[in-house]
Amino acid sequence: MITVYHNPRCRKSREALAFLEKENQDFEVIKYLDEPLSKVQLESLLEKLKLEPIDLVRTQEQIWKTGYRDKNLSKSQLVDKMLEHPKLMERPIVVNGDKAVLGRPAEKILEIL
Numbered sequence: 001m002i003t004v005y006h007n008p009r010c011r012k013s014r015e016a017l018a019f020l021e022k023e024n025q026d027f028e029v030i031k032y033l034d035e036p037l038s039k040v041q042l043e044s045l046l047e048k049l050k051l052e053p054i055d056l057v058r059t060q061e062q063i064w065k066t067g068y069r070d071k072n073l074s075k076s077q078l079v080d081k082m083l084e085h086p087k088l089m090e091r092p093i094v095v096n097g098d099k100a101v102l103g104r105p106a107e108k109i110l111e112i113l
Contacts, residue, residue, distance in 0.1 A: 002027040002113075004103070005037075005045070005093040013092040016103035020094075025113065027094075033086050042079055045093055048100035053078035056090050064088055 002020065006013045006029045020027050037045070046053060053075045057064060063085050073081065082088045092103040099112040 003030060003095040004028070005030050005032045005089075005091060005095075007031070007033055007091050010091050012104045012106075015106045016092040016094060016109060019103070019106035019109055023109075023113065032089065032091075036086055037083065039079060039083060042083060045095070045100060046079075048095060048098060049093065049102065053082070057082065058088050058090055061085075061088055 002025055004013075004016060004020065004027050006017065008014065008031065017027075017029065046056060049056070057078060059065075059069065068081055090102050090104075094101055094103045094109050094112065096112040101108045101112050103109050
């Protein structure tokens with residue numbers, strides 16, 4: 001089953017859902033702002049994405065700019081900040097089994113189908 005970590009207010013996230021529907025894929029939606037991830041879940045996503053925590057941070061978010069941009073945070077601290085402020089996470093994240101991609105552009109999802 002494909003899982004999409006989704007923010008309904010994000011255009012790119014909505015485009016990913018539309019892409020999966022167009023591809024006739026069954027998927028589950030997790031609104032990660034409403035259902036925050038655990039540390040284990042976020043670390044698992046990073047592993048599947050093959051990304052470092054900083055690569056998943058939305059560095060243009062005001063929370064990042066005002067609170068963390070000038071700090072030298074460890075990987076663990078970056079994970080903690082994304083857990084504390086889920087809005088800092090890039091989206092959408094699309095998972096299929098042990099593979100995951102950031103679904104931007106939506107065609108990147110093809111890499112894991």
